[in-house]
Amino acid sequence: MLAVPGRLPADREQYGLEVKWDGIRALVHLEAGGCRVSGRHGADYTRRYPEVCETASGFGLDHAIIDGEVVALGADGRPWFSRLQRRMHLSDPSPSLVHRVPITYLPFDLLYLGGRPLFDLPYRDRRALLDELDIGAPPFFPGDSDLMAATLEQGLEGVIAKRLDSPYRTGVRSPWWIKVKHQATTEVVIGGWKPGKGRRAGGIGSLLLGMFTGEGFTYVGHVGTGFTDAALAHLLALLEPLEVPRSPFSDEVKGRNRWVRPEMVGEVAYTMWTDDGRLRHPVWRGLRGDKVPAEVTL
Secondary structure (H helix, E strand, O other), rough: OOOEEOOOOOOOOHHHEEOOOOOEEEEEEOOOOOOEEEOOOOOOOOOOOOOHHHHHHHOOOOEEOOOEEEEEOOOOOOEOOHHHHHOOOOOOOOOOHHHHHOOOEEEEEEEOOEEEEEEOOOHHHHHHHHHHHOOOOOEEEEEOHHHHHHHEHHOOOOEEEEEOOOOOOOOEEEEEEEEEEEEOEEEEEEEEEEEOOOOHOEEEEEEEEEEOOEEEEEEEEEEOOOOHHHHHHHHHHHHHHHEOOOOOOOOOOOOOEEOOOOOOEEEEEEEEEOOOOOOOEEEEEEEOOOOOOOEEEE
């Protein structure tokens, strides 16, 4: 079940609030002593994040499915998506990397327990069952609490508002769940890059970004900030095999650009949309290997 972006609802007493964790969504399947971890689209994350099953083995549960978020905590105890990126594209990380960049699993919903599906139970009841299990689920708060201000003060991404009476609908992006961020972010699809100059000569200067619309793959701007040198080198290695001779965009994008098949999804922060449909002051936040391009629509 997915959330829609928006603002805190007017009838806040009908909602519970959770911290929006800056990580990757993951389901934990526990059955007959075994454990499997899967992503939003069914990708197997079990070997990618071995810590999750190591943690889940201590839950003492059988025949259960748990929904939650995989995060990488920094030294300050906050999730850092840039740190998680060092793990998220490796299907079988080395023990040394697992040791250097450990991840944490934060449960926030319970979908199946002891042979009983819980999808039709209201959110408040699923959360009550989850909290009774005492498996490290972060707390949720009354809808009229000041969690928004608290997360802003602590440098967290925002909150998720969930209707207390909402069932769980798999694969649905529902207004029953609303994600409220402190800074506007959006997913984008990479359609090419502008060659770099000066210190970036021979590599990527900026990425050309697009989203899918009824008119095709539409250009929404380019981003040249928010990268480390290592991130740019990594992106170049990933994009060069996708290079094509013609622009994938349905509208004209001027310049001596390099084009790629629109197969890689990333995330940017931005200040606003311009009147001509461009992202204003975008800053690169990283690749989103958990998203597919067709989901990125304008």
